[in-house]
Amino acid sequence: MKSIGTHGRGRRWRFGTAAAVAALSIALVGTACSTDVDETTQEVTNVQGEKLNLTADQQRIVPAKDEAIAATVPQAIRDRGTLLIGQGSGAGNPPFTFPATDDDRVWIGDEVDIATLVAGVLGLKPEFKRASWEGLFLGIDSGSSDVGFSNITVTEDRKDIYDFATYRTDVLSVIVPADSTLKFGGYEDLSGKTIAVSSGTNQEKILVGYADRLKAEGKPSITIKNYQDITGTWSALASRQIDGYFGPNPINAFHDAQVRGTPQETKLVGEVSGAGEDLTGLIAATTKKGNPLINPVRAAINKVIQSGEYQKVLQRWNLQNEAVKTSELNPQGLPRTSS
Structure with a gap:
């Protein structure tokens, strides 16, 4: 192994x-x-010694819109003006997606921050759709979510019905x-x-x-x-x-x-x-197979990697060791289940 x-x-x-x-x-x-919960829960530091804000007031990084990338977003989504983001953390899974300490109606975490980066580049307002893990994929399938940002691993089985743009190792x-x-x-x-x-x-x-x-x-x-x-x-x-x-x-x-x-x-x-014994597992933004949105999502991820905004988000959540150098489209994933 x-x-x-x-x-x-x-x-x-x-x-x-x-x-x-x-x-x-x-x-x-x-x-x-x-x-x-008492405010002492805010006294959290990452390895850089920075206090981690776990309150509803997140002051997230929102990149400037990239006109060229935004122009490639499907017209229906551009007309709507929002990016519907599926997240399947159930009751919450820190540090991915979980409720703020002072307002459980507001969810925070690295997956929220990364999705917000992508929405900013695309010139869209992020709208988060909370669900169970199973409900996350049902939302993508039905179109009630445009894209999933929820620590989703690329697998060969999933590639049959979804497209992936990677943003973190697994x-x-x-x-x-x-x-x-x-x-x-x-x-x-x-x-x-x-x-x-x-x-x-x-x-x-x-x-x-x-x-x-x-x-x-x-x-x-x-x-x-x-x-x-x-x-x-x-x-x-x-x-x-x-x-x-x-x-x-x-x-x-x-x-x-x-x-x-x-x-x-x-x-x-x-x-x-997360891909087993012989591969590097990869976490990816996930869309329904054939949805052209995956291409601007991937371009947006690469844009924030190049700008350094992506690295700031990962460092904040102590995930810098899981950074990728570039976003890949549908790379090799966890092998299929033997039949």
């Missing part, structure tokens, strides 16, 4: 102790009480309780373990593949658990109902920082590419 690397904490975030306790209440209780990791002896350097390390994964994701596909390989080798397989949302997963991890969670490294690293110094403390024990 070709892994990206194994180390103790993954991407580093820093929280003050008071902030960790307050943020933990969000992770365990859910978003309904987020407007009651890194997965395993997160476990801080006192766990579990290591993750290869699929063999998960033998006999109970591991949670989000349903319908490429992470689930990879984990099922691991389980099948272990069965074929006559070894104890993996007991795979699915929870309705990430809140349920963190509750199960804290109560030791599961040995670990296999998911996007940024989500795991953010949670690891939230609970550091609390009884629910965790650690990251290894990473792997």
Whole structure:
């Protein structure tokens, strides 16, 4: 197995102790009480030592309209003046998409910021469509969303019905309780373990593949658990109902920082590419197959990469190690499921 690397904490975030306790209440209780969280949740810093604003007042970067790129947007969308952006984070998945600490009607995160960059270049107002993970793709299919920005991995199966413009690499990791002896350097390390994964994701596909390989080798397989949302997963991890969670490294690293110094403390024990063993996984803006919008979306991503605005967004959310040098159209993705 070709892994990206194994180390103790993954991407580093820093929280003050008071902030960790307050943020933990969000992770365990859910978003309904987020407007009651103490302002100490704003005392979050990234690896540059910059305080991370988690309030509704985001002051996002909005690039100037690029007339040439904007002219290639389908006429119906130009006439409407808005870009309908699908996001499938359910109750919220920091740092991708999640409710602000002082107003749970306003959602924030790196996926919101990157989509806002693209909309700015296209001269459109971003309009976000929140949904479940499954609902995200239904929205793209039906046309109620123009494009998805929701940590969507390029896969060969998905390329049959969607087009992709990449904007980030896809890194997965395993997160476990801080006192766990579990290591993750290869699929063999998960033998006999109970591991949670989000349903319908490429992470689930990879984990099922691991389980099948272990069965074929006559070894104890993996007991795979699915929870309705990430809140349920963190509750199960804290109560030791599961040995670990296999998911996007940024989500795991953010949670690891939230609970550091609390009884629910965790650690990251290894990473792997979201495209499996032999490819670099890629996250991409996603449109319905054949939608000409994908070309100006890709051009807009490349525009903000060249301007440096893209790098500022990733640095803010501590995702600079997942930056791409250029946006690709429909690159090779996670291999198809064997039939």
